[in-house]
Amino acid sequence: MSSELSFDFEVQQxxxxxxxxxxxxxxxxxxxxxxxxxxxxxTVKGLSPAEIEEVGxxxxxxxxxxxxLRPGEQLxxxxxxxxxxxxxxxxxxxxxxxxxxxxxxxxxxxxxxxxIFKSHLDGSMIELTPERSIQVQxxxxxxxxxxxxxxxxxxxxxxxxxxxxxxxARWLERCLAVKDKDDQALFAIVQGGVHxxxxxxxxxxxxxxxxxxxxxxxxxVGEPKEEMFPAVAYTAERLPxxxxxxxxxxxxxxDLVAGIALGVDMFxxxxxxxxGRFGYALTDRGRLNxxxxxxxxxxxxxxxxxxxxxxxxxxxxxxxxxxRAEEMLEPRLLSIHNLxxxxxxxxxxxxxxxxxxxxxxxxxxxxxxxxxxxxxxVPEWFTEALETGRQTPTGTPHH
Numbered sequence: 001m002s003s004e005l006s007f008d009f010e011v012q013q014x015x016x017x018x019x020x021x022x023x024x025x026x027x028x029x030x031x032x033x034x035x036x037x038x039x040x041x042x043t044v045k046g047l048s049p050a051e052i053e054e055v056g057x058x059x060x061x062x063x064x065x066x067x068x069l070r071p072g073e074q075l076x077x078x079x080x081x082x083x084x085x086x087x088x089x090x091x092x093x094x095x096x097x098x099x100x101x102x103x104x105x106x107x108x109x110x111x112x113x114x115x116i117f118k119s120h121l122d123g124s125m126i127e128l129t130p131e132r133s134i135q136v137q138x139x140x141x142x143x144x145x146x147x148x149x150x151x152x153x154x155x156x157x158x159x160x161x162x163x164x165x166x167x168x169a170r171w172l173e174r175c176l177a178v179k180d181k182d183d184q185a186l187f188a189i190v191q192g193g194v195h196x197x198x199x200x201x202x203x204x205x206x207x208x209x210x211x212x213x214x215x216x217x218x219x220x221v222g223e224p225k226e227e228m229f230p231a232v233a234y235t236a237e238r239l240p241x242x243x244x245x246x247x248x249x250x251x252x253x254x255d256l257v258a259g260i261a262l263g264v265d266m267f268x269x270x271x272x273x274x275x276g277r278f279g280y281a282l283t284d285r286g287r288l289n290x291x292x293x294x295x296x297x298x299x300x301x302x303x304x305x306x307x308x309x310x311x312x313x314x315x316x317x318x319x320x321x322x323x324r325a326e327e328m329l330e331p332r333l334l335s336i337h338n339l340x341x342x343x344x345x346x347x348x349x350x351x352x353x354x355x356x357x358x359x360x361x362x363x364x365x366x367x368x369x370x371x372x373x374x375x376x377x378v379p380e381w382f383t384e385a386l387e388t389g390r391q392t393p394t395g396t397p398h399h
Contacts, residue, residue, distance in 0.1 A: 007143075007185040007212050009244050015353040016390040017237065017263035023244055025091040025143040026183045027083060030058040031350065032244060033260045035251060035342045036093060036268040040066050042076070042086045044339075045273055046332045049088040055308060055336055056343035059091045059144070061268045064136050065100035065128075069121055073139035081141020093268070094142040096133045096175075096189075098149045099249070110150060112167065130174040138181050145179075146215065147172045149189040154222040161198055161218075165191040169205035176209060185212040187246060193218055194227040196234050203238050213244040216264070220249045225381045229258055233385065236263040237393035253282060253345055254369060257362050258382055260349050261389030272342050276334030279323045282341040284365065285372035288316075290334070295320040308340035309333070359390040 008024040009032075021032040037044045037052065040063040044052055052060065062082055067073060079085035082092045101108055101115045108117035114129030133148035149168040152161050172188050179186055188211040192199035206214070216235045219228050232247060239245050244265045250256070251269020259267060272282060281288040281302045288302060289295065298316035310319065310333040322330035352361035363386060370378040 006183050011242065013354055015356050015358040017393055018261050018353050018358050018389060019263060019265060020350055020353045021265060027091040027143055030091060032265040033346055034058050034266055035256060035346050036061045036266065037339055038268055038270045042067060042082060046335055049086065051336060052088060055340040057339060059093055060088055061093045061095065062142065064094050064133060065097040067140060068136045069119055073136045077139040092142040093144040094137045094140050094146065096146040096148040097128050099151050101128055130171040131178045134175050134178050138184065142184065144185050144187060147175045147186060147188050149191065149217055151218050151221065152193060156193065158195065161193045165198060165202040172206065172209060187211055187213040187215050189215040189217040190235055191218045194223055194231045199231065199235050213246060214239045215246040215248050217248050229381050229385045232259060233262045233388045254382060256345060257365060258385035261358060261362055261386050272338035273335040276338045277331040281334055282338045284368050286369060290316060290320045290323055302337055306337065306340060308337045310337040359386055362386050
């Protein structure tokens, strides 16, 4: 099961709980913390592999559920895996399919065996089990694969969350039993909702498997940030110090800043590309709405400090024109800009961690970012996350 030969993680520097690290994968070394664009169908919507590399992406997340249904994992395997199939040469991470079964399942039945659901493509009944998830992910050939888990919705009854996290731990054991490729690292997922005692229970069941990395699951599913970030802080500080920590499905700028401060290394979300397709650009002063009438006459770029092709080449007025004319270039340009913005945000945070000024940098960033909103107030959850992050972790280190 060991993938130490091709998979190595090293923390090089710390600033409070935040960490700078390098992660070695079979398809190259990446710098953490990092944000992963989502390439659901084996493509980041509208962008070529060269553009994804140019904006500074390091790992692409592909979707097990969608690729299993179409075109089927065997066709991807015939291309030599996701790299050969998609033309993107860098590392890939695949989710387990569990989240889509929950989010798309109009008709699904969860049992100890796995999940039976109705395909959103043709209505056929499909069974996804821990064994099948690993089989598909191995055929897809991702560098990092995820254990098959259940992500309970918010809100959910405590008893349901408890029985679900216990089943997720049993499913993890089954995932590891069938995994037989050494060049893929399988990450376990810690559940437990927003309840510290249930997080503890999930940690106690999960950590003994000693997987190469750990994900914090079951958050960003509708709970308020006042509940989400204490759960992130609680879980992250109890995860092994020498392994990567991945907060699943999180990608708003303020969430990256708070999460990195709390010691998270990896993030993914459809937010930057999806919000770009609707005409919104991410900036340090919040979201810029290019659907607005004001944007149609602005002769400046989206962000004068940004080095992406959209900001180097075009005015806001031009991109607003593309949006109104429903030209295909608009979603591409704003997807490029928004991904570059998040990668630059993380790059700036890496620089601040390297010189030990993350707390001050993040507080100043928060003043600018939230100061531009209607009430201009930096929310308490954000400052509390930064305050917690500047302290040395008190949780039990696991080695």
